[in-house]
Amino acid sequence: MTLALKDIDNIAHLARLQLGDAEKQEALNSITSILRMIDQMQALNTTGVEPLSHGFDAAQRLRDDVVTETDRRDTLLKLAPNAADGLFLVPKVLE
Amino acid sequence: MADMLQQGIAELAKSLARKDFSSAEVTRAYLDRIHAHNGDLNAYVTVTGDLALAQAQAADRARAAGTACTWAGIPFAHKDIFCTTGVRTACGSRMLDNFIAPYDATVVAKMNAAGMVMLGKTNMDEFAMGSSNETSWYGPVKNPWNRQLVPGGSSGGSAAAVAAHLCPAATATDTGGSIRQPASFCGLTGIKPTYGRVSRWGMIAFASSLDQAGVLTRSAEDAAILMQMMSGFDPKDSTSVDLPVPDYLASLEQPLKGLRIGLPKQHFAQGLNPQVEKLIRNALAEFEKLGATLKEVSLDNSHLSVSAYYVIAPAEASANLSRYDGVRYGYRCDKPADLEDLYKRSRAEGFGAEVKRRIMVGTYALSAGFYDAYYIKAQKIRRLIKDDFDRAFNDVDVIMGPTSPHTAFALGSKNKDQDPVAMYLEDIYTIAVNLAGLPGLSIPAGLVNGLPVGLQIVGRDWSEGQLLNIAHKFQQATDWHTRTPGVGPGVSGEK
Numbered sequence: 087m088t089l090a091l092k093d094i095d096n097i098a099h100l101a102r103l104q105l106g107d108a109e110k111q112e113a114l115n116s117i118t119s120i121l122r123m124i125d126q127m128q129a130l131n132t133t134g135v136e137p138l139s140h141g142f143d144a145a146q147r148l149r150d151d152v153v154t155e156t157d158r159r160d161t162l163l164k165l166a167p168n169a170a171d172g173l174f175l176v177p178k179v180l181e
Numbered sequence: 182m183a184d185m186l187q188q189g190i191a192e193l194a195k196s197l198a199r200k201d202f203s204s205a206e207v208t209r210a211y212l213d214r215i216h217a218h219n220g221d222l223n224a225y226v227t228v229t230g231d232l233a234l235a236q237a238q239a240a241d242r243a244r245a246a247g248t249a250c251t252w253a254g255i256p257f258a259h260k261d262i263f264c265t266t267g268v269r270t271a272c273g274s275r276m277l278d279n280f281i282a283p284y285d286a287t288v289v290a291k292m293n294a295a296g297m298v299m300l301g302k303t304n305m306d307e308f309a310m311g312s313s314n315e316t317s318w319y320g321p322v323k324n325p326w327n328r329q330l331v332p333g334g335s336s337g338g339s340a341a342a343v344a345a346h347l348c349p350a351a352t353a354t355d356t357g358g359s360i361r362q363p364a365s366f367c368g369l370t371g372i373k374p375t376y377g378r379v380s381r382w383g384m385i386a387f388a389s390s391l392d393q394a395g396v397l398t399r400s401a402e403d404a405a406i407l408m409q410m411m412s413g414f415d416p417k418d419s420t421s422v423d424l425p426v427p428d429y430l431a432s433l434e435q436p437l438k439g440l441r442i443g444l445p446k447q448h449f450a451q452g453l454n455p456q457v458e459k460l461i462r463n464a465l466a467e468f469e470k471l472g473a474t475l476k477e478v479s480l481d482n483s484h485l486s487v488s489a490y491y492v493i494a495p496a497e498a499s500a501n502l503s504r505y506d507g508v509r510y511g512y513r514c515d516k517p518a519d520l521e522d523l524y525k526r527s528r529a530e531g532f533g534a535e536v537k538r539r540i541m542v543g544t545y546a547l548s549a550g551f552y553d554a555y556y557i558k559a560q561k562i563r564r565l566i567k568d569d570f571d572r573a574f575n576d577v578d579v580i581m582g583p584t585s586p587h588t589a590f591a592l593g594s595k596n597k598d599q600d601p602v603a604m605y606l607e608d609i610y611t612i613a614v615n616l617a618g619l620p621g622l623s624i625p626a627g628l629v630n631g632l633p634v635g636l637q638i639v640g641r642d643w644s645e646g647q648l649l650n651i652a653h654k655f656q657q658a659t660d661w662h663t664r665t666p667g668v669g670p671g672v673s674g675e676k
Contacts, residue, residue, distance in 0.1 A: 097544050097545050098541065099189055101540050102525050103532075103540065103541070104526050105537075109534075115538075115600070116599055117545070119599075119601070120491060120538075120601065121542075121545075122602075123488055124546075125488075125493065126485060126488045128554075128558070129303075130482070130562065132565070135561040136561070137564065139390060139560055140376075140420075158283065160509075165281070165510035166583050167508070167511075167513035173578055175511055175541075176508055177519050177520050178519075179199060
């Protein structure tokens, strides 16, 4: 598969990354070379092989539906770049 | 006293118990040594001197009162990927340069409970993405054996710190080789346990189905002590496995007679440095002397392991790293125009080039239209790679080979933004082990032109005890693990 700069624009948008022109060109070059390596997979016929998402097929463990977290709101809000009145602040979303 | 800095974990425990010296004394000696040499090596990104001395004094008090655990007061370092309450946990990234962890990782809590003394946090590739420690926001780490060379990565800071005797041991993590390859390049023992053996809770995520914590030490015995401390079921990590942890120290002395060693023909093929191969063959001959037998095995799909990994790991990374949004913690850009600008610029400025590259590869592999061709295809190959190991383990007990095709390479020689594939191929012998979830270990097997070579040993699921036993018996028969680069006064080395 051949990538173009407009594909890089789309991927960067999906990944929420702001890239400059030089970075886009570099991303195009490096990702093209990575995909060339990855595409070696396509030569192998894997029809009928069950995908493996995890080193061993383990069932998801469930726990009791009870509250385990303590209230650490103030501690965690202190880590925020911008917070006030118990809320994370971001630029205005609604006009 | 003078040889405090030569002692490993096991010896330090004995010295502290005999009161040859106090924990505060050995801790101060390490802090002085870090002060003298870290500027040059860049192995630590944070040194927690006050905290270390407080922990050391608490251990000394407990020892005086007769309430100390066996390992209380022994200094060590944590890779800066483990959350440590009240201490910056930056994961090698500008994104988390201002992040003071509000809680302890389970691994950290377990080592605190044992009374261990944390000297500081070690440098690493950004979000553990790298094989040379050159992607760190805090700059590259130098290999103590030769400052022109990389220490390996991503746990390069931990490896350099242990090799240069800036700590007796350090924690590390391994997603595709990040413990074993630095162990090989720095002449250390490094173990990546079976996936699920050590809790990942509080360990900053890169690729969740591959990440596993382990240690870098100067002997298999020390690794056994620390693995005992770190391992075990944790309800807070849903992939942690609820199995009892065997007594790793108790099995260290098992004789190796009858051990069946498999040699994957793909790991002794073109691309392997002939001098490295010679040392690996010498090590295998040593195992034969100890009663083991050798047999060639085939990992038919191993040539596709790097390809499959560079779909799966970036895919998982792109999802894991979506949490860094400039809103709740971490880096935020200046004067965002709107919410989208806040996300995009915070992430663009907070992440380095390699992290952004992998996020984009993963985003692409998971995007509509490419999911089956890349992600599902890679997962199918992951199954075949695991099947290869299962088949091999029908005939042999463990698999051995080189950890890396060569010794440590020069700083700047492979860290190329335009073509990162050369760096990715560094992990050619280690990556399949993570895809299959198996335990793997690297031990020193000799020196080529004064640089360490690592022997990789891979076992069946949950065979950490056996791997440590095999490594320990080898280290009793040889002295490669005792070679050190001899950094500065106070610690004798090769030179």
